[in-house]
Amino acid sequence: MSVLVYTESEQGTFKKAALEVASYAKAVANQLGTTVTAVTINVDGASELGNYGVDKVLNVSNPQLQSFNANSYAEAIKQAAEKEAAKVVIVSSSADSKYLAPLLAVGLNAGYASNVIEAPTSTSPFTVKRTAFTNKAFEISQINTDVKIIGVSNNSFGLVENSGNASSEDFSPSISDSGIKVESIDKATDKVTIADADIVVSAGRGLKGPENWGMVEELADVLGAATACSKPVSDLGWRPHSEHVGQTGKPVASNLYIAIGISGAIQHLAGINASKVKVVINTDAEAPFFKAADYGVVGDAFEVVPQLIEKLKAFKAQQ
């Protein structure tokens, strides 16, 4: 009856979120007095996962699972959960995990709570805290089914080292045809994505036009950050839709969110409330974003951002 955790990887390397969900699984296992089994797909990482509290790794290696596919991945995880008689299954809140989790919930007849931000407040009844109303509130939610699925929000629990030695075992689930055929993938592989980023540098209509994004990208480069934008910016076609942050765009749960020339409309704030530290650069001292920010600079982005880039470069050089 261990806790099962699905640890996501990309091209043979664990995502940071995988180590975070492993850390979370360990906390739940401690509460339940049991062990943690991780299921990995096409990556061998017992030693790395052991450092985050995993006791046993089920390695699935299967060419049918080479690229992500929600149905097949859900099947593999379901069979792993059944093999381990897992009562709690933990996944991340990546787009892929949010895609497969509802299918897994049906397969396991399990209640699923997404966007969970803390270890369970109680395991009997099983109670978790999650974000709701697009980060404008928290919901304390009780999962009533025998098997439970928890989707952990990125950067909410953090990485917790729990040195240990994980054993490793091959696991071969039977996978049926997924019904979905990938025709093409269009993805900038060298870029940090909003979902994985610790730092997000975001800019709004205050930047006046797409030709001014060079400094935003440079600032992101210096910080190893992902770039993002407000909705009108993507609507105007200045930046791709995948960068649009907010209630109708992507949620951001980074450690640092820098908002440049963004007014801070309620729909934008809803998407970034889960970020820990917010910095705002805006010419308008009355911009609503200053009420939501931790640090603010009232000033013209075209003057502030280039200077900030120089200061950060100097700071990084000293580190």
Add this chain to the structure above:
Amino acid sequence: MKILVCISHVPDTTSKINFSEGDTKFDTNGVQFVINPNDEFGLTRAMWFKEKQGAHVTVVNVGSTETEPTLRKALAIGADAAIRVNTAASDGFSVAKQLANVVKDGAYDLVIAGRESIDYNGGMVPGMIAGLTNANFVNNCIGLEVDGTSAQVVREIDGGKETVSTALPLVIGGQKGLVEESDLRIPNMRGIMMARQKPLTVVDPIDANAETTSVKFEKPAPKGAVKLVSADNLDELVNLLHNEAKVI
């Protein structure tokens, strides 16, 4: 093609969120309800299929009588028929079970739902309907074409997009991008008049217990005041981010 569009009835995006009854219930006082934005993109895409390729579009909501104005609005936008499953929506799984039952009953070819609703943000209803009805499922859809019984779908992935092909019956979780925002429709007078004549069928719910229950709600702790740094003193900002906030 028979299309079912799932419509969630949600507080409009500018709503102040408050709770009542000892923070156990969402306080609807003064709140305006709208079609969930992610569903609105899907509904508009369904209208496109109806007009360009011929399709019969039914909208469905699981909810009590209060949600009927939202369904009427969807009819005024152009849906042909509406169904309300007569039970208060509780958790995502039980809502998905009600909807899956409607899907099976009506033998729909395409089910369009929103990636998530902006109130509880569960993000589970579309996938669960697919799981419960054994249909193909694509989430985070930003493009959809159907030709006969095959479909081509573009979905957003972290850092880009992916194009997949699949077959009907299909369930999608849609979002912004599925249609241009400028194509979203506001009901006009004619649409509103016509909506009155269209069927809004109320069906009884099936037995489906809530797998999860809301015990309580909390609001985020009030934020401290922003620390302003002068534009001439950005060293201070770097210093604060490094030493105080410890994020760089």
